[in-house]
Amino acid sequence: MPVNLSAPDPATLSAVAGVDLGTARAGIRKAGRRDMLVVRFEPGARAAVVTTRNRFCAAPVVVTREHLEATGGRVSALVVNTGNANAGTGAQGLADSRRTCEALAELLGCPVDEVLPMSTGVILEPLPMERLLGGLAPAVADLAPGHWAEAAEAIMTTDTLPKAASRQVVVDGVTVTLSGISKGAGMIRPNMATMLGLIACDAAIAQPVLERWVREAADESFNRITVDGDTSTNDTFVLAATGVAPVRVDDADAPAAAPLRAALIELARWLAQAIIRDAEGATKFVTVNVQGAGDPEEASRVAYAIAHSPLVKTAFYASDPNLGRLLAAIGYAGVEDLDVGRVDLLLDDVLVASAGGRDPRYQEADGQRVMSAPEFTVTVRLGRGDAATTVWTCDLSHDYVTINADYRT
Amino acid sequence: MPVNLSAPDPATLSAVAGVDLGTARAGIRKAGRRDMLVVRFEPGARAAVVTTRNRFCAAPVVVTREHLEATGGRVSALVVNTGNANAGTGAQGLADSRRTCEALAELLGCPVDEVLPMSTGVILEPLPMERLLGGLAPAVADLAPGHWAEAAEAIMTTDTLPKAASRQVVVDGVTVTLSGISKGAGMIRPNMATMLGLIACDAAIAQPVLERWVREAADESFNRITVDGDTSTNDTFVLAATGVAPVRVDDADAPAAAPLRAALIELARWLAQAIIRDAEGATKFVTVNVQGAGDPEEASRVAYAIAHSPLVKTAFYASDPNLGRLLAAIGYAGVEDLDVGRVDLLLDDVLVASAGGRDPRYQEADGQRVMSAPEFTVTVRLGRGDAATTVWTCDLSHDYVTINADYRT
Numbered sequence: 001m002p003v004n005l006s007a008p009d010p011a012t013l014s015a016v017a018g019v020d021l022g023t024a025r026a027g028i029r030k031a032g033r034r035d036m037l038v039v040r041f042e043p044g045a046r047a048a049v050v051t052t053r054n055r056f057c058a059a060p061v062v063v064t065r066e067h068l069e070a071t072g073g074r075v076s077a078l079v080v081n082t083g084n085a086n087a088g089t090g091a092q093g094l095a096d097s098r099r100t101c102e103a104l105a106e107l108l109g110c111p112v113d114e115v116l117p118m119s120t121g122v123i124l125e126p127l128p129m130e131r132l133l134g135g136l137a138p139a140v141a142d143l144a145p146g147h148w149a150e151a152a153e154a155i156m157t158t159d160t161l162p163k164a165a166s167r168q169v170v171v172d173g174v175t176v177t178l179s180g181i182s183k184g185a186g187m188i189r190p191n192m193a194t195m196l197g198l199i200a201c202d203a204a205i206a207q208p209v210l211e212r213w214v215r216e217a218a219d220e221s222f223n224r225i226t227v228d229g230d231t232s233t234n235d236t237f238v239l240a241a242t243g244v245a246p247v248r249v250d251d252a253d254a255p256a257a258a259p260l261r262a263a264l265i266e267l268a269r270w271l272a273q274a275i276i277r278d279a280e281g282a283t284k285f286v287t288v289n290v291q292g293a294g295d296p297e298e299a300s301r302v303a304y305a306i307a308h309s310p311l312v313k314t315a316f317y318a319s320d321p322n323l324g325r326l327l328a329a330i331g332y333a334g335v336e337d338l339d340v341g342r343v344d345l346l347l348d349d350v351l352v353a354s355a356g357g358r359d360p361r362y363q364e365a366d367g368q369r370v371m372s373a374p375e376f377t378v379t380v381r382l383g384r385g386d387a388a389t390t391v392w393t394c395d396l397s398h399d400y401v402t403i404n405a406d407y408r409t
Numbered sequence: 410m411p412v413n414l415s416a417p418d419p420a421t422l423s424a425v426a427g428v429d430l431g432t433a434r435a436g437i438r439k440a441g442r443r444d445m446l447v448v449r450f451e452p453g454a455r456a457a458v459v460t461t462r463n464r465f466c467a468a469p470v471v472v473t474r475e476h477l478e479a480t481g482g483r484v485s486a487l488v489v490n491t492g493n494a495n496a497g498t499g500a501q502g503l504a505d506s507r508r509t510c511e512a513l514a515e516l517l518g519c520p521v522d523e524v525l526p527m528s529t530g531v532i533l534e535p536l537p538m539e540r541l542l543g544g545l546a547p548a549v550a551d552l553a554p555g556h557w558a559e560a561a562e563a564i565m566t567t568d569t570l571p572k573a574a575s576r577q578v579v580v581d582g583v584t585v586t587l588s589g590i591s592k593g594a595g596m597i598r599p600n601m602a603t604m605l606g607l608i609a610c611d612a613a614i615a616q617p618v619l620e621r622w623v624r625e626a627a628d629e630s631f632n633r634i635t636v637d638g639d640t641s642t643n644d645t646f647v648l649a650a651t652g653v654a655p656v657r658v659d660d661a662d663a664p665a666a667a668p669l670r671a672a673l674i675e676l677a678r679w680l681a682q683a684i685i686r687d688a689e690g691a692t693k694f695v696t697v698n699v700q701g702a703g704d705p706e707e708a709s710r711v712a713y714a715i716a717h718s719p720l721v722k723t724a725f726y727a728s729d730p731n732l733g734r735l736l737a738a739i740g741y742a743g744v745e746d747l748d749v750g751r752v753d754l755l756l757d758d759v760l761v762a763s764a765g766g767r768d769p770r771y772q773e774a775d776g777q778r779v780m781s782a783p784e785f786t787v788t789v790r791l792g793r794g795d796a797a798t799t800v801w802t803c804d805l806s807h808d809y810v811t812i813n814a815d816y817r818t
Binding site: 053055056085122123125187233309310315318320327336353356358397398400404 | 462463464465466494496497498499500501502531532533534595596598637638639640641642717718719720723724726727729731732733734736737738739740741744745747749762764765766767805806807809810811813814815
């Protein structure tokens with residue numbers, strides 16, 4: 001049951017000038033479901049990506065990096081399949097990914113290195129190439145600017161809902177449109193990227209700006225979510241700009257660019273949070289806010305210690321303000337000289353622990369009230385400095401176990 | 410359902426000369442269950458401990474450290490309660506722990522700083538002092554050398570079985586007896602110690618030897634297990650030596666001491682593994698063996714990345730050789746320059762992945778066969794150097810969620 005998330009209303013999704021999307025039912029893993037996506041960009045479009053830091057990164061991640069390096073950011077198309085991650089597949093996996101790009105380049109009449117491949121699904125199994133290649137022509141035949149909702153559906157794995165949204169912002173008097181999709185529900189602890197995410201906009205954005213913004217947007221969004229602490233082999237977040245709209249951003253710091261950057265980050269954050277709202281088995285959406293840290297790294301350690309603790313997450317699931325588990329997680333987060341006597345803990349606005357112990361005014365009924373809601377914020381004040389961070393996570397439920405114990409069967 | 414573990418047969422548990430144990434039903438959390446333990450040592454006994462590195466360590470951990478520092482290792486008694494951890498309880502918690510020691514010292518006629526307190530149970534709730542103090546006299550009245558099985562029962566929390574074992578070893582022609590107990594089933598990722606563990610022996614062991622051995626034994630046992638990655642606030646492992654048997658160990662490296670040290674480590678390992686066999690919801694006991702690492706720290710990172718991954722652990726639960734999840738965990742363990750092309754992965758003797766991909770000879774039926782057993786070994790060869798480590802862990806099942814979502818209710 002997703003937490004405060006519903007399927008996107010197609011009427012709220014805007015076409016992005018210079019972007020066509022087409023999907024197909026290739027039967028890669030299951031018959032009859034949309035499992036392939038082709039995105040075609042107008043000539044002149046550019047892209048920048050952040051990809052997983054998992055050393056066992058998937059073949060399409062390797063190929064995407066190679067292609068972008070070769071073209072310096074020029075992009076003509078994306079090809080995405082779900083059902084199979086093409087990871088842990090060695091030389092054959094690389095060959096399969098390259099062959100997929102070649103086949104699509106031929107269909108679209110574009111250079112092969114302007115095609116960026118992405119895959120998601122089961123690891124360590126060979127790509128079913130015949131079915132995958134068979135899906136390319138139908139996906140190309142389906143290309144249209146209005147297919148964002150179908151695109152979001154075509155990249156789902158254990159997601160229960162497609163995730164897509166659009167934003168519009170005025171830059172130098174020109175309306176710029178951004179639309180994006182994301183997917184992912186388990187193996188989510190992106191490290192420089194997410195499972196799969198794409199944001200396209202119709203402004204012209206210079207390559208250095210694009211490359212800076214894709215990193216900044218990831219750091220403010222996909223790099224702050226976690227379901228289970230498992231960093232995927234396939235995490236890829238693509239930011240693409242078609243340049244069809246008559247506006248150009250050459251300087252990331254230009255005042256006119258600020259609203260576009262803000263809209264980009266806001267959209268990336270929405271897409272990232274949507275992954276947590278629809279996380280495997282999630283019944284709660286929890287914001288973990290760590291303040292007063294000595295530096296950003298220790299803020300992050302404390303936030304992820306809480307966000308990854310199976311005991312904290314099962315207490316979230318139970319709506320049980322078993323706050324000792326939160327203190328325990330803070331205590332083992334690796335801040336070696338932490339003075340627990342300065343630590344405060346809040347659930348929304350309820351002060352639970354102060355000066356390292358239960359606050360004398362704290363009533364369990366207040367903690368219970370906050371934790372019974374489907375969304376709440378855990379705030380930790382470390383009393384050490386000015387650094388802060390925010391991480392979004394979910395609870396650990398029976399359904400997480402069911403989904404992951406049964407995933408392949 | 411514990412994995413290949415049954416309740417200790419009292420006939421296999423040996424009294425240790427100079428050690429009496431008494432339990433009581435104090436009603437600390439639940440009425441009618443054995444929830445307090447007093448251990449009395451002969452005058453002259455010594456102890457050394459390793460305790461949690463959690464910064465939110467419990468009051469009894471603080472008091473135990475203080476007392477041992479004050480006495481230089483002399484110990485007359487332990488007092489242990491279950492049902493309440495006395496952690497996150499601030500100044501009141503410290504006062505309560507000290508008062509408990511005072512009351513027991515008065516009953517036993519020993520110095521207060523020769524009493525070491527331990528608590529385990531719910532965090533962040535005040536100790537029910539009246540009931541706890543009321544349990545001391547009955548526990549003292551119950552003191553007897555033969556009560557090791559009852560002692561193991563009295564320290565249980567979510568454990569389903571008591572954990573106790575004995576060993577005997579001949580040192581300089583004298584038979585030395587070691588008996589030990591442990592407890593813990595969740596919040597288990599000891600960092601320098603375990604939830605609660607005690608090993609007592611009747612040899613005389615010099616304090617420096619005791620202090621070195623307690624660390625070495627913890628490093629070979631309790632510091633190599635994990636259920637959920639949550640380092641407890643109360644972890645304490647006590648090694649006590651009464652000196653009643655006519656044998657003395659002053660030099661840890663003396664050849665005569667070697668069998669005693671070996672027996673100690675073997676017993677500590679048995680007690681630690683028993684915690685994993687009886688871990689919350691466990692249906693599998695899994696040994697993770699990492700070889701060929703560049704240094705011990707990276708071996709440990711890879712082993713714990715596997716042992717903590719919720720996706721790997723749910724695959725263990727499902728007996729599903731979803732080995733891509735194992736490769737993914739190796740890939741994100743933080744070995745930045747890992748060459749995945751040199752990584753091998755085995756399930757028991759089945760070579761699953763070689764040179765970073767699925768081994769051509771691997772048949773899924775073979776992986777399935779290994780993983781269907783209640784115990785198996787995951788071996789990772791990193792191909793980087795000579796360092797190795799072993800960690801013991803369990804699966805993540807529905808019952809883990811049930812137990813931890815319902816713990817306080």
